[in-house]
Amino acid sequence: MLDIKTLLNKTIKQHGFSKKIAEKKVKAIFSQVVEKLFDKSMAYRVKPLYIKNGYLTIASLSAISIEQIKIKEAIIISKINQELSEKIVKKINYLN
Secondary structure (H helix, E strand, O other), X not given: OOOHHHHHHHHHHHOOOHHHHHHHHHHXXXXXXXXXXXXXXXXXXXXXXXXEOOEEEEEEOOHHHHHHHHHOHHHHHHHHHHHHOOOOOOEEEEEO
C-alpha cells in the first residue's frame, strides 16, 4: 500500500505540476540565497516578484542592491537550481 506522500508525488509528476511547484519555491530560495551571500538587510531590499520561462524577475528601490546582485548573478542562479535539483532559473531580470 502506498503512503499519501508517495501517492501525491506520483500524481504531481503524472500531471506535470512538478515544474510549477518548483517555480513557486524559487522565490523563497532566492531570498535565502541572497541572505546567505550578503546579509538579512539585502534580502529585505531585493524582492523576487515572479518567474516565467526561466526568467526570475526581481525588484528593488536600491540601485546599489541591484548592482550587487548582478555581480553575483551566476552564483545565485547556480545555488537556486542546485537547491531545486533542476535548472529552473536561467536568468535574472531586474526592476528598479
